[in-house]
Amino acid sequence: MKKTRQIEKNAKIVNRHLKSRLKGNPKKLYDAAGHLITNGGKRLRPYMVIRSCQILKGKVSDAMPAASAVEMVHNFTLVHDDIMDNDEMRHGVPTVHKKFGVPIAILAGDVLFSKAFQVITNSKLSANATAQLVSRLAKACVDVCEGQLLDTKMAEERKIPSQTEYITMIGKKTAALFDVSCAMGAICATNKVRDIANLSSFGKNLGIAFQITDDLIGVMGDPKITKKPVGNDLREGKKSLPILMAIKLARGKDKTIILKAFGNSKVSKKDLKRAVDVIRTLGIEENVRKHALKYADKAEKSLEKYQGSAKMEMISLLDFVVKRSV
Numbered sequence: 001m002k003k004t005r006q007i008e009k010n011a012k013i014v015n016r017h018l019k020s021r022l023k024g025n026p027k028k029l030y031d032a033a034g035h036l037i038t039n040g041g042k043r044l045r046p047y048m049v050i051r052s053c054q055i056l057k058g059k060v061s062d063a064m065p066a067a068s069a070v071e072m073v074h075n076f077t078l079v080h081d082d083i084m085d086n087d088e089m090r091h092g093v094p095t096v097h098k099k100f101g102v103p104i105a106i107l108a109g110d111v112l113f114s115k116a117f118q119v120i121t122n123s124k125l126s127a128n129a130t131a132q133l134v135s136r137l138a139k140a141c142v143d144v145c146e147g148q149l150l151d152t153k154m155a156e157e158r159k160i161p162s163q164t165e166y167i168t169m170i171g172k173k174t175a176a177l178f179d180v181s182c183a184m185g186a187i188c189a190t191n192k193v194r195d196i197a198n199l200s201s202f203g204k205n206l207g208i209a210f211q212i213t214d215d216l217i218g219v220m221g222d223p224k225i226t227k228k229p230v231g232n233d234l235r236e237g238k239k240s241l242p243i244l245m246a247i248k249l250a251r252g253k254d255k256t257i258i259l260k261a262f263g264n265s266k267v268s269k270k271d272l273k274r275a276v277d278v279i280r281t282l283g284i285e286e287n288v289r290k291h292a293l294k295y296a297d298k299a300e301k302s303l304e305k306y307q308g309s310a311k312m313e314m315i316s317l318l319d320f321v322v323k324r325s326v
Helices: 002-021 027-033 044-055 060-085 096-100 102-121 127-156 163-173 175-187 193-220 232-236 241-249 252-261 269-281 284-302 309-322
Strands: none
Touching: 002 044, 002 060, 002 309, 027 096, 027 102, 044 060, 044 175, 044 193, 044 309, 060 096, 060 102, 060 127, 060 175, 096 102, 102 127, 127 163, 127 175, 163 175, 163 193, 163 241, 175 193, 193 232, 193 241, 193 269, 193 284, 193 309, 232 252, 232 269, 241 252, 241 269, 241 284, 252 269, 269 284, 284 309
């Protein structure tokens, strides 16, 4: 609960900065750009920017533009992902393209992307630090796009990807923004290459652990917590780590039950529940959590040389992310 309160307190500070930077005309365009920001989100990535800066004794005020920029890019990806997937709801409200229409949603995503770089270049940091922030964030955006396409290809292909292919995909699609959040926070505080690399490593491994855990929740999560139907990812045919493990481990009748539900949009609630129950009996949760903990351990080792409350809060975030209940 303490960790949740810290994240919420940080989110309020970041939200004020974001809203002040997302104003303009036509008003409808900026309303669309700020729609998801106004209606929820934990602001995990800005939290990591700010805490990474503080670990290296930097000032929160110096990190705030980078924190806002990362959140803008994150929301840009959400807006465009929702269009690609034709999703209707996010954070309990209509997605941007459902509320404002596809053309405005595309433009709103483009505004968020462009504003992210504008916010960074208008900061008070040195020219060298600003150039590093722009370069890092641009690379992360490319990685996210590559990861998104890898995910789309995996979904389209009939073959089951290897665990290595899955990790490569989430390393780009999800972990890239966690990685860059921590790296940018570090850059706001120092120009020491080793320190920036350490924080970058923490973010990348945290991001992988986060997505592995998220995928576990997507298969076996309690609908009351996830706000999604039970077995949602299984029905959608997502080739996530828990599903890959289940298909590989299952035998005979159990495998048939899982494959009957996998990627079957018309599967009955009864058959979907049977498939999830089979996955539970295979001990998937324990195995998946072991994988998440492996990356969590790598992340924690990246911060070994540092001290202070900001470091402890990041370690606490790591525990919070990996130990989320299903």
